[in-house]
Amino acid sequence: MDHDRSSGEGVGPQEYTLIKMRVQELHGKLASLAPKVVFLIAATLRPETMYGQTNCWLGPDLNYIAVEAKNGNVYVCTKRAARNMVYQGMLRVENKVLPIVEMKGYELMGTKLTAPLTSYKTIYTLPMMTVKEDKGTGVVTSVPSDAPDDFAALIDLKNKPALREKYGITEEMVNVEPVPIIDVPEFGTLISAPSVCQMMGIKSQNDKEKLVEAKEKVYLRGFYEGTLIIGEFKGKKVQEIKKAIQEKLVKAGEAELYQEPEKQIISRSGDECVVALCDQWYLDYGESEWRKQVEQSLSDLDTYHGEVRRNFEATIDWLKGHTCARTYGLGTRLPWDEKWVIESLSDSTIYMAYYTVSHILHKDLYGDVPGDFGIKAKEMTPEVWDYIFHQTNSMPKTAIKKEALEKMRNEFTYWYPVNLRASGKDLVPNHLTYYLYNHTAIWPTLKEMWPTGIHANGHLLLNSEKMSKSTGNFLTLTDALDKYGADGMRLALANAGDSIEDANFETQVADSGVLRL
Template sequence: MGIDFKAIEEKWQRRWLEEKIFEPDIKAKPKERKFYITVAFPYLSGHLHVGHARTYTIPDVIARFKRMQGYNVLFPMGWHITGAPIVGIAERIKNRDPKTIHIYRDVYKVPEDVLWKFEDPREIVKYFMKAARETFIRAGFSVDWSREFHTTSLFPPFSKFIEWQFWTLRDKGLVVKGAHRVRWDPVVGTPLGDHDIMEGEDVQILDYVIIKFVLEENGEEIYLPAATLRPETVYGVTNMWLNPKATYVKARVRRNEREETWIVSREAAYKLSFQDREVEVLEEFKGEKLIGKYVRNPVTGDEVIILPAEFVDPDNATGVVMSVPAHAPFDHVALEDLKRETELLLRYEIDPRVVEEISYVSLIELEGYGEFPAVEEVERLGVKSQKDEKKLEEATKTIYKAEYHKGIFKVEPYAGKTVQEAKELIAKELQERGIAEIMYEFAEKPVISRFGNRAVIKIIHDQWFIDYGNPEWKEKAKEALADMTIYPASRRAQFEAVIDWLEEKACARKVGLGTPLPWDPDWVIESLSDSTIYMAYYTISRHMNRLRDEGRLDPEKLDREFFDYLFLEEFSGERERQLEEKTGIPAETIHEMKEEFEYWYPLDWRCSAKDLIPNHLTFFIFNHVAIFRREHWPRGIAVNGFGTLEGTKMSKSKGNVLNFIDAIEENGADVVRLYIMGLAEHDSDFDWRRKEVGKLRRQVERFYELVSEFSGYEAEETELKDIDRWMLHRLNRAIEGTTQALEEFRTRTAVQWAFYSVLNDLRWYMRRTEGRDDKAKRYTLRKLAEVWVRLMAPFTPHISEELWEKLGGEGFVSLARWPEPVPGWWNETIEAEEEFLKSLIEDIKEIIRVARIENPRRAYIYTAPDWKWRVAEVVAEKRDFKASMSELMKDPEMRKHGKEISRMIQRLIKERAFEVKRIDEEKALREARDFIEKELGVEVIINPEEDRGGKAKQAMPLKPAVFVE
């Protein structure tokens, strides 16, 4: 029968909550010993899965570690319910959407009687807030639950805090009104933030230049707007591409005072109607209707033919593509393919000679290429046809990147300019002349809102934005970032890039849950805008919650003055008395709130997953530097990776999700925590494998059994043997390694040290001491147990509490002193001797295996003579043949071994064997002879006078010569 982990977990979770051990008191320790860590609160549209488990377990492990180091630790938690997704779910359940019903009934296991209440978004919030809290408690998270809150106007005190934040930003000119492109749900009629997107959250919005080629039809000028990301190449257009099977429309397009007739794909007409254009469709037809006709290039005046191309995607930009084969690999290969399709050309009444005689136009000078870089790159990669899509994409990427960064434009009036310069100038000129416009398009498709609708890009007028493009604000954000610690450090460059490219961001919606914009309540502040400085609210939230519970809080009285004082001003008894009169909150409580903020701020660590770098985590920096004093700017951000399930990306719709709570039920919280923490470092992704979790559970059970056994031993001081000293030295190593790793959020390395390293060392120690039952061994194992339980406490807190109790530890292990290396336990020599023995045993086993020695009887071991040690030490110091040889030849005794020394130096330098710690090999062998003989099943003879098999001369330091018979 296995260990009842669930009973152990419930016991300690109950005791932690009853004794409120994770609710810090600011009077308990000075500010220098405070540690404030937060993690992005979860969005509650469903249950948390094991991918979320990683995000939330990391800060808990760090919080527990720092608490044991003697810090006053604040680790609070709240719930995010702002935005459109929850409203969208309620709408889909109301409409009995089968996909949504499946997710919530079958994947999230919501009871049927509860599920139909989800037509009201508040019921969704209520259900999943309760479930999330239970999951966090069941996971053993050391959260200060006295500070719990949730977002939106459903929780008025926090809503007033958000109003204060937005008034403050607006006063600084950082919330502005204007026109901007946004992702838009055309069915619901609302802008979409990152958290409002179900599919395609990270898809980039591209700015296409659409150049209006002219088709003469019955004396009328009709425009075919060709979309391009490279407007400078308009000078090299040889033909146009349309998809003959796609549906195109002739439409009347009105923009500002201008009205024109356009031909674009049907999909493009729909999308353009959201981008400041009135689009009236006059006629629909297949693209084949226009194949073979000619259009005029509005820049060069050239007449170019329209050719058929099924590769043209009518759902990408305008569905009209200009062909520049000298500089676009796809265009070149498409033309070459078309030349071979004579029947197709004749079907469209196109003379094949017209295609054959198309002349390429060279526009860009590029080092390493001739006139037509696209042609050369296609030939270099061996592209045979358009079917070689991967090679064509590679060629396109190579050419576009090289030309953009290194190309020189050759066409007047832009000749001699870099392609980067020419591109900007040409795009600007074409728009000024009215022959080009901008169209916005998603880089990839589809982008689906959480309402289940396909998003478009819309130009919004009278929209409220946070102006992240403000240059002064950007500089302050960069200053803050420069002073912050980022884990992993490799992510710093991404933060810098995001700060650079961020522009205005829509901060309010017309639908969804949230806090109304205080000066324009028809708008609701969206989810990525009300979640940037709530870490400051946590510092006062326990007081807010207490006042609220006691019925002594009127949120309407929490005006700007109240929050200004708490977060921005200096302490003032007079201000506190004034605010008491205004708010009804006792002056002493207001003083305590301010004390809490000043004590806990700045925030030491913000933790979240890497997908939030382009939005939330960077907004967090911006908003802090805009609102708070410099001394309150955040100190660090730790970024983690994602999780997959059995090698596959988790997907609710496909049922490929493991809920966090189900993983806990199945394996126990401590096993889940240890497994996730040991899988990946920093922002590396991890893969949940049920089979591997099962293996780990058995190892955790073994940990529990071993420490339980050792808890019965007395730690009496006694004379220790070398192997006991080795075990204690290795414990010091584990303490040092775990501590260093946790200081840098390297949880995988920490688990390797705290769990696997100790477990493996203990196995070796038990092998080495098999048959012994003396005071020294019991002392060593008792000391190991006392250290090991504390090292494991951040990872497996419940089991560790239980074992700490068995060991007779004082209070909770969660509050026990973090172990520090014991100076008297360090012993590098004994460690080197033990590694020497391990290595030797493995070498002899390998000799027996390779030589296929059946029933070996004896092993003769020859250790290196003293002069070889001297050589190794000199080489380790000099790391150079001549210098080493010169030093050694000064000694007459060494000169006797001149040739051997020369060969040995060459070998050591070749093998880069520069690490050497001298040990008494013979002593170590003689003391461990019985163990070696038992391990190998042979008699061991150490340094006999007779040189068996002539092996003795091969002995090297730490690498004895061996002869087995």
């Protein structure tokens, strides 16, 4: 959950297709794995391009491990990737990474592989210096007809015998040609990556800035406008058949589905977070009829800033299930499975309705001192709440005095709906959107109870850096008042900025303001 993170708020899971490339001959450190079946597994976002595989990339200096899969086969990948897999039920042992063999990338160079869908019967592992250990599996399948990076790296190996010799790569291993797989307008009807590399003058994998630009061009045009020209889905648009090819590979046992965070997420305890497959319940945000009501609620809502509205629209567009992820702590327990607690970002979204009657139910903040009518918590049954909040006509059967019921009912209708909810912009993709969802769910036919205004503000930076207790860049209101006084504070805050942009409190401005005064 976002509030459990010290960094990476708002980052979600990214789904990959794990392509299983079988090792044909077990040599070197892999020899100890015989007679098991060994796969190098590559994480890809483009399973539809696997028809064009010509080789496999490994980082020569990266650390790789072999781990036993659930079915008894062996997977070779980075330890980081294995840590995500182990929490997704993909490996033999749960919740613990147990390497069978550890090796460097250069020890695997020249390994013969059999890859799914490609027309090459054998492809080889080759060195690529830009393979990352913190993204995917550290194993990259190469499609030089579709990926400018792959094309540039392959040309480098072909043109540089000394580089091949350094890693024991023979000329035969790089004697491959890009396979035409996608017809992309503008970049040619056959091979888009070589075409765009030629157009942009890219001669080497060291042309990093040009390669980034080329990749964006080819991938966007290829996915949205490209047509597959090979295989059983020949003639169909790429974006239409991506899922079908993924399902085909998984069903054939040639791939698996795998997820990891889109970007690095660090928990408040300092650990790097993984994507875990859990047996849990979901709140079905995104359900079509519910979503229509939320879209109606948003159309009537004053967001005070166009960017805030666009953020709400984008969130509603992708939002689906949200987990009931906790088994302890504050919150409402699921009535049908009480070991789970509804996560607080979802659970605490209509508490402002309770504010309208809280002073009648208890006189103190925590509810220990009863109000004037002496109402007990157990007397507040669902029927009583319905009478107050849903404005039902039938009087509930209760020991609570009618005078108290009518007072609570009148207080609620006087104060509701919420005219202005002020909160941080980081809560738009979760809590504030759930706030709209849950108001429409609790009052589906009473639109007059839906929120009418939400103002989202930016974060407050301290001397241009995010405030954090762990880094020491932190200042409380009390400390700031003691140090600069109210007027110094006001001058620094007035200078800091406002609205959806992050405001920057500068101590130098506060100091100089005090001196001027």
